[in-house]
Amino acid sequence: MNAALVSMVVPFFAAMLVLMWRPQQQSWLVIVASIVSLLAAMMALLSVIDSGPQSLNLGGWESPLAIRFQLMPVNALLIVTTAVIHLIVVCFAASSHHCQSIKQAFWPLALLLHGSLVALWLSMDLFNWYVTLELLGLAAVSLVTLAGHKALRAALDYLLLSLFASLTYLLGVVMLYGQYGTLDIALLATLTEADRVTQTALLLISAGLMLKAALWPLHLWLPAAHSSAPTPVSALLSALVVKAPLFILWLLWSRVAPSELAVPMGFWLALLGGGALMIGGWSACRTPHLKTLVAYSTVAQLGYGLLALGLLLHWQLNDLQAALWLFVVAHALAKTSMFLAAGEIQASTGKKRLNSLRGMTLTMPVALFAFAVAGGSLIGLPPSGGFIAKWLLIQPMLIEPAHWPWALLVIIATLLSAAYVFRVVSQGFRQSSVSATATEHGKSAQWLALLPAILVWLMALFSEPLLQLMDVFSA
Amino acid sequence: MTLSLQLFLASGGILWLTGLYGLWRNSDPIRRIISLNIMGSGVFLVMVTLARRETSTDPVLHALVVTGLVVAVSATAFALRLAVASQQEKR
Amino acid sequence: MIEALSILLLWLGGAFFVIGTVGLLRFPDVYSRLHALTKADTLGLGLVILGLSLRADQLFTVLLMLFIWLLVMASSATACQLLARYQLQSDKDSSDGGK
Amino acid sequence: MAASELILDLILCLVLLSLAVAVVEVKRLYDSIILFIAFGLILSITWARLGAPDLALAEAAIGAGITGVLLMAAYANLAPKKHLQNSHRSWLAVGFSLAAMVWLVLSLIPLADSPESLVAVAEQAMADSGVTHPVTAVLLNFRAWDTLLELVVLLLALLGMQQLRLPSLKIAYPWPLLNAWGRYLAPLTIVIGGYLLWRGSSGPGGAFQSGALLAAGLIVLRLNHVIPGLSWQHAWLRCSVLCGAGFFLIIACLTAWLGQGWLDYPASYSASLIFIIEFLATISIAVTLAWLVTGQQEAAS
Numbered sequence: 001m002n003a004a005l006v007s008m009v010v011p012f013f014a015a016m017l018v019l020m021w022r023p024q025q026q027s028w029l030v031i032v033a034s035i036v037s038l039l040a041a042m043m044a045l046l047s048v049i050d051s052g053p054q055s056l057n058l059g060g061w062e063s064p065l066a067i068r069f070q071l072m073p074v075n076a077l078l079i080v081t082t083a084v085i086h087l088i089v090v091c092f093a094a095s096s097h098h099c100q101s102i103k104q105a106f107w108p109l110a111l112l113l114h115g116s117l118v119a120l121w122l123s124m125d126l127f128n129w130y131v132t133l134e135l136l137g138l139a140a141v142s143l144v145t146l147a148g149h150k151a152l153r154a155a156l157d158y159l160l161l162s163l164f165a166s167l168t169y170l171l172g173v174v175m176l177y178g179q180y181g182t183l184d185i186a187l188l189a190t191l192t193e194a195d196r197v198t199q200t201a202l203l204l205i206s207a208g209l210m211l212k213a214a215l216w217p218l219h220l221w222l223p224a225a226h227s228s229a230p231t232p233v234s235a236l237l238s239a240l241v242v243k244a245p246l247f248i249l250w251l252l253w254s255r256v257a258p259s260e261l262a263v264p265m266g267f268w269l270a271l272l273g274g275g276a277l278m279i280g281g282w283s284a285c286r287t288p289h290l291k292t293l294v295a296y297s298t299v300a301q302l303g304y305g306l307l308a309l310g311l312l313l314h315w316q317l318n319d320l321q322a323a324l325w326l327f328v329v330a331h332a333l334a335k336t337s338m339f340l341a342a343g344e345i346q347a348s349t350g351k352k353r354l355n356s357l358r359g360m361t362l363t364m365p366v367a368l369f370a371f372a373v374a375g376g377s378l379i380g381l382p383p384s385g386g387f388i389a390k391w392l393l394i395q396p397m398l399i400e401p402a403h404w405p406w407a408l409l410v411i412i413a414t415l416l417s418a419a420y421v422f423r424v425v426s427q428g429f430r431q432s433s434v435s436a437t438a439t440e441h442g443k444s445a446q447w448l449a450l451l452p453a454i455l456v457w458l459m460a461l462f463s464e465p466l467l468q469l470m471d472v473f474s475a
Numbered sequence: 476m477t478l479s480l481q482l483f484l485a486s487g488g489i490l491w492l493t494g495l496y497g498l499w500r501n502s503d504p505i506r507r508i509i510s511l512n513i514m515g516s517g518v519f520l521v522m523v524t525l526a527r528r529e530t531s532t533d534p535v536l537h538a539l540v541v542t543g544l545v546v547a548v549s550a551t552a553f554a555l556r557l558a559v560a561s562q563q564e565k566r
Numbered sequence: 567m568i569e570a571l572s573i574l575l576l577w578l579g580g581a582f583f584v585i586g587t588v589g590l591l592r593f594p595d596v597y598s599r600l601h602a603l604t605k606a607d608t609l610g611l612g613l614v615i616l617g618l619s620l621r622a623d624q625l626f627t628v629l630l631m632l633f634i635w636l637l638v639m640a641s642s643a644t645a646c647q648l649l650a651r652y653q654l655q656s657d658k659d660s661s662d663g664g665k
Numbered sequence: 666m667a668a669s670e671l672i673l674d675l676i677l678c679l680v681l682l683s684l685a686v687a688v689v690e691v692k693r694l695y696d697s698i699i700l701f702i703a704f705g706l707i708l709s710i711t712w713a714r715l716g717a718p719d720l721a722l723a724e725a726a727i728g729a730g731i732t733g734v735l736l737m738a739a740y741a742n743l744a745p746k747k748h749l750q751n752s753h754r755s756w757l758a759v760g761f762s763l764a765a766m767v768w769l770v771l772s773l774i775p776l777a778d779s780p781e782s783l784v785a786v787a788e789q790a791m792a793d794s795g796v797t798h799p800v801t802a803v804l805l806n807f808r809a810w811d812t813l814l815e816l817v818v819l820l821l822a823l824l825g826m827q828q829l830r831l832p833s834l835k836i837a838y839p840w841p842l843l844n845a846w847g848r849y850l851a852p853l854t855i856v857i858g859g860y861l862l863w864r865g866s867s868g869p870g871g872a873f874q875s876g877a878l879l880a881a882g883l884i885v886l887r888l889n890h891v892i893p894g895l896s897w898q899h900a901w902l903r904c905s906v907l908c909g910a911g912f913f914l915i916i917a918c919l920t921a922w923l924g925q926g927w928l929d930y931p932a933s934y935s936a937s938l939i940f941i942i943e944f945l946a947t948i949s950i951a952v953t954l955a956w957l958v959t960g961q962q963e964a965a966s
Contacts, residue, residue, distance in 0.1 A: 060925055060926050152561035479670065492769060505694060505739055506697055509697060553825045563742075
């Protein structure tokens with residue numbers, strides 16, 4: 001537990017240090033902080049594997065009064081993922097020549113975002129989540145505005161929707177507190193009944209969270225905000241920030257909601273997930289802009305998460321939890337890689353459109369390779385992390401003939417994601433009449449973009465321990 | 476007592492919806508921010524009313540409202556600045 | 567006796583507030599509206615505080631209420647001045663613009 | 666008696682609701698802002714009526730006061746022609762809202778009869794909390810983590826505003842009367858703010874109310890050109906913005922490292938620790954709020 005706390009506190013302290021001291025070379029401090037946080041996160045993960053879930057009542061007060069932190073395999077894994085992605089992204093921001101202009105304000109905000117995310121993963125308290133969600137929202141919007149004037153409109157829409165979603169969430173939380181007199185997830189789980197108040201509260205909370213997670217059909221703000229943000233920021237937002245509400249949604253429906261409500265709701269969630277896969281994939285195939293394509297792919301891939309969550313609730317199958325969280329981790333890594341590669345390509349060509357990619361195999365082979373490798377995991381090619389997750393998801397569908405329509409949906413979605421990934425990659429192989437300026441610098445940034453893509457393929461090698469970890473949890 | 480509690484609870488819900496309606500209806504960012512504040516006030520009204528159900532008031536809910544108020548004012552301040560900045564850009 | 571006096575004062579104070587509000591709504595221009603508002607409110611609040619002081623059981627409460635009255639008077643006087651000056655300025659500006 | 670109280674409540678609710686509807690429906694933005702400030706004041710009376718003096722103070726200072734100033738500042742900064750007109754009233758929106766109203770109100774009403782809360786638990790824990798005012802105990806002891814994060818929220822709002830690089834508020838030269846009154850008012854806000862902070866441990870008041878009041882004092886001083894524009898260049902300003910959250914975080918770490926656990930104050934020190942945290946938090950809140958209102962002074966000037 002203490003290791004997890006260290007992983008959370010270090011970014012907060014580093015942010016304050018950077019703000020107070022204002023060193024000339026901030027990047028080193030930030031990278032060191034991220035490394036320390038990553039090491040602490042790994043220790044937390046190891047301690048969970050050794051001694052199982054741990055719980056901590058903040059301030060030492062009794063359970064209904066105190067805010068409770070809990071370290072479980074799932075959130076330990078998420079804390080490690082968060083730290084890994086933050087480390088890669090800050091290294092990218094430090095080494096990429098296209099990120100020079102955003103630097104000064106980027107570092108403290110990224111650190112605060114990191115700390116807030118870890119705080120959210122650890123917390124098990126409905127109101128504390130409201131505060132951390134606000135933190136995430138404000139940090140994310142401030143980061144989006146770093147892109148300058150052109151991003152302000154998207155940032156404002158993002159902020160207003162995020163505030164609206166928070167208030168919807170808060171109303172639901174207050175109703176639950178009014179009905180059951182506690183804000184702790186574990187206590188609520190033992191109390192809830194399927195009555196009208198609970199139903200309304202859960203629906204309000206879910207609506208707020210789905211809006212924040214950009215789950216279809218509440219995704220409309222995401223493509224604009226994520227594609228107009230600076231590259232490292234897009235990666236952080238798409239990989240991590242949208243996953244936070246999904247985490248709360250999962251805890252809420254799988255733990256708190258009584259099964260009379262969860263089973264029918266699961267069906268609808270799964271249906272919405274299917275809608276996200278179709279519409280998001282289709283939009284990604286249609287858009288002319290590179291970063292928008294990647295952003296729509298996030299909408300589609302979040303659909304897998306929602307599908308897994310919905311089916312988990314609908315069939316009451318705990319095995320799907322592993323599928324859900326492996327999806328989240330695999331997508332986080334792959335999407336980081338895609339956004340970093342796409343951003344690096346876009347910055348060096350100076351064009352947003354997809355057809356500016358022509359001839360990229362010659363000028364920026366590493367970045368394009370990173371995009372393709374990460375895309376392979378999104379499609380679910382074996383042996384990537386995406387493949388394992390998809391395999392876990394599709395297994396229970398294939399067993400029973402009544403579930404085959406869902407399997408068909410997943411297959412169509414796979415084809416769609418293959419279509420948009422190849423759309424990008426094939427452009428890169430085309431001959432270009434105008435040879436893009438080959439740049440020597442920025443090599444390290446391209447390799448950094450490749451790193452998470454390699455990690456997601458390495459996940460397959462470690463699939464055995466990962467699945468064991470998830471089993472520990474569902475048992 | 477119960478009747479007036481119900482009255483305040485209902486008013487809180489209606490305030491929340493009024494804010495939602497204002498958010499839908501208005502396109503000016505400042506007015507949308509005001510609508511969000513009205514939504515927030517509705518939630519706070521529900522909270523404060525719930526705190527009064529017993530003979531001694533519930534300090535936890537009051538503390539949560541104080542937290543909520545500060546969060547609301549910070550977000551409002553940032554949103555207003557952002558609104559001004561995004562409109563200046565249009566000129 | 568004191569009770570009755572206090573109630574009378576409270577009612578009077580309330581009446582001044584009502585009159586001030588009517589003035590705010592009915593008077594034609596900014597100056598007379600300000601006049602109605604600040605006069606009536608200062609007096610109304612004073613009467614209410616006087617009425618409440620008669621009921622207070624501690625001297626400290628009375629002093630606190632007097633302090634509040636002073637603060638309100640000072641700030642409403644300042645605010646009134648500012649509003650009137652602003653109106654005067656914009657009247658001048660618009661008449662200059664007309665010429 | 667009960668009937669007259671019910672009538673009072675009914676009037677309060679009706680005034681609140683009609684003001685809210687007017688705020689979203691009225692044609693001009695300026696009117697909407699004024700009505701919203703009035704709405705905030707009525708709301709603060711409602712808190713007092715519902716037995717929440719802490720909130721009445723906080724709402725009057727933060728909700729109506731600071732938010733009102735913020736709205737006015739934003740209004741002044743926008744070019745007048747840029748105010749978008751209301752779109753046509755959409756009957757779809759009205760119909761949807763009415764339907765949702767029935768559903769929501771029907772789900773809220775049963776809550777009045779299910780008194781499930783943490784009152785009993787909180788009362789039991791009060792003896793060990795180090796303060797005697799329950800709301801302060803919740804804010805700075807039972808749920809101190811929320812409060813810490815909330816200070817970070819304030820900090821984030823400030824950071825976000827700063828890097829928008831807006832021109833700072835243009836402030837007209839004040840008239841002598843305002844100037845003179847401002848010079849009296851500012852020390853008064855310090856006295857009253859200090860009083861509110863000190864009282865927070867035993868009665869309504871505390872860091873947020875006091876911070877908001879002090880922020881108002883700073884804003885008045887800034888409007889009167891008594892203090893210069895706030896800029897991130899000054900180390901002491903950075904220090905005062907960060908000290909609340911920073912010290913709180915250090916205490917949290919120290920309690921985890923040396924004491925019993927994260928934010929678990931040692932019993933003999935809890936009263937003084939809470940007071941120091943509140944004091945520093947007040948400074949942070951005051952400076953941050955004032956800064957949010959007056960805007961960033963660019964270093965170039």
